[in-house]
Amino acid sequence: MRRSTGHIVLLCSPLALVALVTAMLSGCMEMERKKAAPLPPRYPTLPARENVPAFMKGTIYELADVTNKDPYPVSGYGLVVGLANTGDNTGTSLAVRNFLIDEMVRHGFGSQDEGLRNLKPEVIVRDPRTAIVEVYGYLPPGGRAGQRIDVLVRAAEGSQTKSLGRGNLYQMSLYSGGVDSIRPVRRVNTYVTAQGAVFVSPAFADGGATSRPVAAASLRRGSIMNGGLVAADRPLKLRARTPQLSVTRAIERQIDQQFADKAVANTLDEGTVDVFVPHGYNGDWEHFMGVVTHLYVGRTVGLAAVKGRMLAEEATKPGAPLMDISYCWEGLGPEVMPFIQPLYAHASAEVAYAAARAGAFVGDLVAEEALLEMARTEGHAFQLNAVKTLGGLPASSRIDRMMAELLPAKNTLVRIEAYRVLADHGSPLIITHEIRGAFALDRIMCDGGPLVHATRTGVPRIAVFGRQAAVKLPIMLRTMQDKLTISTGSDGRSMVAFDRTGERAGGIQSQMNPDVHELVYRLGGGSDEGFRFGYSELVGLLQSLSDGRHIDGAFVLQDEPALELAIEEAPPIVDPTGRPNVDAPAVEGGETPRMSEEKGR
Numbered sequence: 075m076r077r078s079t080g081h082i083v084l085l086c087s088p089l090a091l092v093a094l095v096t097a098m099l100s101g102c103m104e105m106e107r108k109k110a111a112p113l114p115p116r117y118p119t120l121p122a123r124e125n126v127p128a129f130m131k132g133t134i135y136e137l138a139d140v141t142n143k144d145p146y147p148v149s150g151y152g153l154v155v156g157l158a159n160t161g162d163n164t165g166t167s168l169a170v171r172n173f174l175i176d177e178m179v180r181h182g183f184g185s186q187d188e189g190l191r192n193l194k195p196e197v198i199v200r201d202p203r204t205a206i207v208e209v210y211g212y213l214p215p216g217g218r219a220g221q222r223i224d225v226l227v228r229a230a231e232g233s234q235t236k237s238l239g240r241g242n243l244y245q246m247s248l249y250s251g252g253v254d255s256i257r258p259v260r261r262v263n264t265y266v267t268a269q270g271a272v273f274v275s276p277a278f279a280d281g282g283a284t285s286r287p288v289a290a291a292s293l294r295r296g297s298i299m300n301g302g303l304v305a306a307d308r309p310l311k312l313r314a315r316t317p318q319l320s321v322t323r324a325i326e327r328q329i330d331q332q333f334a335d336k337a338v339a340n341t342l343d344e345g346t347v348d349v350f351v352p353h354g355y356n357g358d359w360e361h362f363m364g365v366v367t368h369l370y371v372g373r374t375v376g377l378a379a380v381k382g383r384m385l386a387e388e389a390t391k392p393g394a395p396l397m398d399i400s401y402c403w404e405g406l407g408p409e410v411m412p413f414i415q416p417l418y419a420h421a422s423a424e425v426a427y428a429a430a431r432a433g434a435f436v437g438d439l440v441a442e443e444a445l446l447e448m449a450r451t452e453g454h455a456f457q458l459n460a461v462k463t464l465g466g467l468p469a470s471s472r473i474d475r476m477m478a479e480l481l482p483a484k485n486t487l488v489r490i491e492a493y494r495v496l497a498d499h500g501s502p503l504i505i506t507h508e509i510r511g512a513f514a515l516d517r518i519m520c521d522g523g524p525l526v527h528a529t530r531t532g533v534p535r536i537a538v539f540g541r542q543a544a545v546k547l548p549i550m551l552r553t554m555q556d557k558l559t560i561s562t563g564s565d566g567r568s569m570v571a572f573d574r575t576g577e578r579a580g581g582i583q584s585q586m587n588p589d590v591h592e593l594v595y596r597l598g599g600g601s602d603e604g605f606r607f608g609y610s611e612l613v614g615l616l617q618s619l620s621d622g623r624h625i626d627g628a629f630v631l632q633d634e635p636a637l638e639l640a641i642e643e644a645p646p647i648v649d650p651t652g653r654p655n656v657d658a659p660a661v662e663g664g665e666t667p668r669m670s671e672e673k674g675r
Contacts (some may be wrong), residue, residue: 117345145212150252216359228295270301382410403432465495482522524627
């Protein structure tokens with residue numbers, strides 16, 4: 075190299091220069107190749123769905139799969155108070171006890187309860203009136219913020235608590251993987267908040283036979299009916315089988331058009347559409363998604379008439395998938411009425427119900443009358459289905475009139491379903507007393523035989539059908555470990571309740587008419603006599619009266635909810651290392667549930 079007039083000149087051999095140029099060209103080519111490499115798709119293309127009926131071609135069912143539809147388990151630790159000295163937190167892990175103490179300090183726990191007002195958190199967890207509990211729930215598919223759910227409570231692992239009867243759960247939060255005895259910490263996302271009175275098994279609510287293993291275990295767990303409050307919306311998801319933005323946008327437009335609400339569907343990308351269950355469906359996500367998946371994408375003028383006729387012909391064929399056809403009719407709307415009305419009187423009960431069901435949901439009053447006739451007909455294969463369909467329609471005086479006609483039915487389940495609809499609608503045929511804010515006591519003014527019904531899910535309700543459901547005399551019943559006695563009055567026409575379960579010296583004694591409604595009202599605390607029996611205890615008492623044939627009429631207790639069994643049998647949520655996974659629940663695809671997002675357009 076030599077210096078020349080202010081310039082630096084690089085002297086090199088021809089071979090070196092060729093090598094340098096070749097390297098530079100190779101580098102440029104490699105950079106261009108990397109720039110041109112296509113990005114991997116976010117969603118794989120799925121094969122075409124098999125066995126799609128010809129009449130469902132072009133529906134959302136053919137184009138997309140429904141995901142995020144499994145119940146999502148949530149849990150957490152809480153404190154139950156108000157026990158009759160049956161709590162014992164000895165044996166509960168130190169980590170859990172410290173976690174509860176920290177939570178009490180954070181919330182000012184003691185100040186919320188008169189009996190615990192002046193106690194420190196460390197003392198509260200040692201008090202026999204309290205129990206540390208594990209609380210479990212399932213965030214429902216398509217759950218909406220503010221939706222109520224039942225939750226399960228059970229005494230914390232290792233604790234010596236004998237019974238949760240008469241207990242009340244303080245407000246607490248449920249998280250993904252919240253129950254973890256080794257690392258009980260507050261999570262970022264609260265999916266459900268829970269609180270309320272604990273409902274223990276009515277078979278053991280009186281506290282007797284606690285030495286039996288089954289009874290002892292049953293008293294250590296219970297449910298809080300309607301006690302969970304969903305914290306945020308959880309959308310269902312439609313996963314496009316062919317990921318294209320044009321497909322997901324078309325699905326979104328069809329759903330928005332169907333429900334006349336642009337907040338129902340939201341395209342996230344080329345593979346996913348979030349779908350929110352409208353509040354009018356009252357949490358019935360299966361009905362809602364049944365309609366959604368049977369919508370024809372890109373509907374044109376006149377399609378409803380063409381499809382309505384074709385579906386009517388298809389419905390009368392042997393083995394036709396009638397529920398799919400009914401959903402298709404429902405999605406097509408009122409234009410299908412002329413084609414389905416002749417089917418309301420079809421010889422096949424299944425065809426007639428499928429047509430009438432769809433007709434009712436598209437606003438056909440003739441279909442409603444057809445369903446009412448099915449509901450009136452004892453032994454009809456779709457009698458109860460017809461009642462439930464009518465109950466799923468928007469509330470109106472017309473629907474209430476139909477339900478009132480069914481209250482005296484011979485079929486007990488029909489009577490109860492009709493009552494449930496009327497209770498939801500606030501019908502004047504039902505006289506309701508709210509007992510201490512703990513449960514509803516209903517008297518249904520109707521003909522028909524006396525009937526007593528109690529719920530185990532949703533709102534705690536005891537319903538007495540008819541003008542009077544009598545307690546048969548003479549009677550001598552001892553329950554609540556012989557601390558509650560119901561006997562015939564000295565006049566032979568009344569009955570006397572003697573309660574020694576409380577702390578009042580000498581107990582509480584009251585004379586009353588032999589009437590189930592009055593008995594529940596007074597023992598539940600509806601009067602000022604001092605009785606304070608809880609809902610589960612009263613349901614257990616009614617069961618005892620029924621078993622002893624002391625009630626004039628049937629007592630029907632709602633079936634045990636599947637919640638407890640599902641939670642008991644659910645496998646633990648773990649990650650590949652075997653450690654509890656607090657962030658990834660056991661849902662389809664291993665995703666946490668996507669909560670609501672503001673719809674962007």
